[in-house]
Amino acid sequence: MELQAIAFQLIIGLATAMLYWIVSSGLTFTFGVTRILNFAHGAFYMLGAYFTLTFFEVLHNYVVALFLGALCVGLVGALCERTLISQIYHLPIHFQLVLTFGLILIFEDLVRMVWGSVPKMISAQFVGSIPLFGKTLPMFSLYIILAGIAIALLMYLMLSKTYWGLQIRAITSNPEMAMCCGLNPTFLYATAFMFGAFLAGLGGGLTLPISSAAPGMGENIIIYAFIVTVIGGLGSIKGAFISALIIGAVESLGALFVPWLAIALPYIALSAVLLLKPEGIFGEA
Numbered sequence: 330m331e332l333q334a335i336a337f338q339l340i341i342g343l344a345t346a347m348l349y350w351i352v353s354s355g356l357t358f359t360f361g362v363t364r365i366l367n368f369a370h371g372a373f374y375m376l377g378a379y380f381t382l383t384f385f386e387v388l389h390n391y392v393v394a395l396f397l398g399a400l401c402v403g404l405v406g407a408l409c410e411r412t413l414i415s416q417i418y419h420l421p422i423h424f425q426l427v428l429t430f431g432l433i434l435i436f437e438d439l440v441r442m443v444w445g446s447v448p449k450m451i452s453a454q455f456v457g458s459i460p461l462f463g464k465t466l467p468m469f470s471l472y473i474i475l476a477g478i479a480i481a482l483l484m485y486l487m488l489s490k491t492y493w494g495l496q497i498r499a500i501t502s503n504p505e506m507a508m509c510c511g512l513n514p515t516f517l518y519a520t521a522f523m524f525g526a527f528l529a530g531l532g533g534g535l536t537l538p539i540s541s542a543a544p545g546m547g548e549n550i551i552i553y554a555f556i557v558t559v560i561g562g563l564g565s566i567k568g569a570f571i572s573a574l575i576i577g578a579v580e581s582l583g584a585l586f587v588p589w590l591a592i593a594l595p596y597i598a599l600s601a602v603l604l605l606k607p608e609g610i611f612g613e614a
Contacts, residue, residue, distance in 0.1 A: 337464050338581045344470035346577025347477025348532065352550055353557040353569045354484060355528030361564030362501050362521035365414055366425050369432035370529050370554060371547025376436060377402045377530025378542035379444055385451050385537075399530035406526020410519050418518075433547075440544045448541035469539050476535055480528070481570055488566070497521060501564075556595050560602045562612025571610060 356370045381391075381398030388394055409432060417424045458465035488494035500507040500517050508514055532550070533542075540546075557576055561568025576595050583591035602609065 338585045342577040342581025344473045346573045349557050350573035352532040353554040355525035356554050357558050357569040359525030368429035371551030372433045372436035373402050373526045373529035374533040375547040377533030381534030382542050395534040398534045399527050402530025403523045403527030407523035410522035437544050448543035450541045556599050562609030565611040568611030
């Protein structure tokens with residue numbers, strides 16, 4: 330097997346990893362702050378695609394539509410947190426699963442009512458390709474890699490260089506002490522959930538140049554988001570990023586060397602991590 334073919338496949342895997350990272354980062358961030366395992370994250374991903382599609386049809390500017398679509402999903406997430414999620418913070422985890430799974434069903438029905446059941450696409454964006462290692466790399470792969478890196482840098486700057494990030498880290502590390510120091514958990518939990526939903530919506534909008542918006546589109550991506558989150562360690566942003574890179578590389582190289590097993594490799598990786606380190610690579614016991 331030529332090294333160039335392997336290198337090219339790893340670039341494709343990096344693009345896949347960045348998409349997984351964008352979606353799972355919101356899921357990981359939300360859990361790290363609120364300790365809510367949000368199954369509705371996939372529904373927010375779906376809403377992001379539809380909102381972006383709607384804004385693009387009006388504004389004809391993909392970048393602006395992408396931001397506005399993700400912002401709308403963030404507002405929906407904040408509304409869900411204030412009206413529903415905030416009621417179950419101190420309840421057992423099965424209440425979280427039932428409530429967030431119910432939100433999936435509600436949002437899918439709302440999408441069918443507003444946008445219909447027929448898949449919808451935007452006009453071609455980021456078409457074309459560039460030569461690389463004797464092959465052609467789709468522009469979409471390059472654009473998703475750059476978007477993933479930009480979001481990683483944005484999260485680092487927000488959490489380490491802003492007062493809001495300092496408060497988030499404080500209430501995540503020691504909620505009781507943070508509240509004694511005057512921090513407002515209601516505001517921080519709401520904004521954290523909103524930011525997590527924003528990232529999910531951003532992921533949904535980012536896939537529109539090569540994929541269609543359709544009811545239920547979040548069901549597949551949320552499975553991989555949970556795999557990435559669990560392997561990296563629940564609540565660990567760094568773990569989610571490294572885990573996404575691992576899954577992307579495993580999938581891409583698996584498609585090259587063992588294509589008959591490629592679809593099962595992420596699940597095999599998940600099983601191995603759960604057996605050897607159940608809390609995840611960077612998770613806490």
